[in-house]
Amino acid sequence: MANKPPERDLAPTIQKLRLRYAKRGRLRFSSHRDFQRALERALRRAGVPMAYSAGFSPHPKISYSNSAPTGVASEAEYVEIGVTQLCDPDKLRSALDEALPPGLDIIEVIVATTSDFSARLEASVWEMEICAPTEEVMGAVGELLGSTEVLVERMTKSGLRVFDARSAILLMEMVPQSAITAPADTQMLSECVILHVVVRHITPSVRPDDVLTALKQVGNLVPLKPVRVTRLAQGPLTEVGISIGDPFDPDRVLV
DSSP states (O other): OOOOOOOOOOOOOOEEEEEEEEEOGGGGGOOHHHHHHHHHHHHHHTTOOBOBOOSSSOOBOEEEESOOOTTOEEEEEEEEEEESSOOOHHHHHHHHHHHSOTTEEEEEEEEOOOSOHHHHOOEEEEEEEEOSOHHHHHHHHHHHHTOSOOEEEEEETTEEEEEESGGGEEEEEEESSOSSSOGGGTTTTTTOEEEEEEEEOOSSOOOHHHHHHHHHHHHOOOOSSOOEEEEEEEEOBOTTSSSBOOTTHHHHHHO
16 A cells, blocks of 8 residues: 555645846856755745645745756746745845845745746847957857857757757847946956847757857857856747747736
């Protein structure tokens, strides 16, 4: 006879909350698992009335969506939590932000009123700060955008994968200044080219390092130092097809 999980009096989930958080500064080197641990500790410290799963080892009801790779900063990471009591989103945001280490910052919390959130994350906008001569960067960009296919390799959990990085790139353009770098850092970036790249979420996913690999393959682009990458946004593609909408909008409409 199979073992049955112990009977527990688990409070039901009565509210779901969606959180947008940022991964900044040195915390961009934290892994997804590092953030999971930090968030669970912060939820306990903030006294959030978390709902738990059933079974032998109940876990807090937390769902993550399309996390950025380790080493990449982000202004648009998303997580959903289930709670057993009604919570004020603004108070929860403030309490969690205080409980998390600086660099892991809660930007916004809303009540989840829809169930198709992950499907709205159709693409991302990445900012890449590439320290190399402008003519070299833009030459490589032109070669990449002019290609119909650029195959790159990446080692995955299931082995070496070869896939087309070009098909996921919807837009790649140089911008005059960073969207996230403080004015004090402007001089540091004076010799860097800032690219904004819109990448569609496909399977297998095309990550920022795959885009950089493609630029090196087609344009022999070799930056003078490691490229700093930040995800500025992720969400649904607009009708124009090259800009990103706010994935929280449907929830705000239904409130």
